[in-house]
């Protein structure tokens with residue numbers, strides 16, 4: 001194991017004011033072993049800037065995936081979850097309200113990874129879409145996977161739509177309450 005990686009991890013513990021136990025440090029080293037020093041550094045820097053306390057291994061793993069999707073994409077061994085579908089084989093696509101469905105809704109499509117390819121009868125997501133919908137949003141929120149992000153956006157948009165449709169009434173009652 002390179003000194004570089006060890007130093008990054010020491011920095012991580014240091015930043016959160018922790019002096020790790022040998023065993024604990026070993027566990028983190030084991031995690032870091034799976035990544036290049038560059039990825040470990042990125043994850044450490046991101047954690048220091050964004051986390052309130054020392055991230056767990058699970059969090060670090062999620063972070064590493066979202067920060068370096070190119071090395072995790074289309075994983076062949078099925079051990080590392082596919083960044084696109086989280087090993088479900090399915091990727092959701094969000095559609096706006098139309099004639100048949102009056103709300104924002106999701107249609108599941110197949111992923112291009114080994115798991116997605118085993119699912120028959122589902123249109124491949126990347127046949128019809130050049131890039132992942134809401135990819136940017138998902139990358140900006142490493143603790144939500146793509147499915148969670150799309151579902152979240154769908155719910156938000158439906159909420160907004162509902163709010164807009166009875167906006168007049170709500171605004172009035174809100175004003176009234178404030179006066180009291």
Ligand SMILES: [Zn+2]
Pocket residue numbers: 082083084085086087088089090111112113114115116
């Ligand atoms: Zn996949």
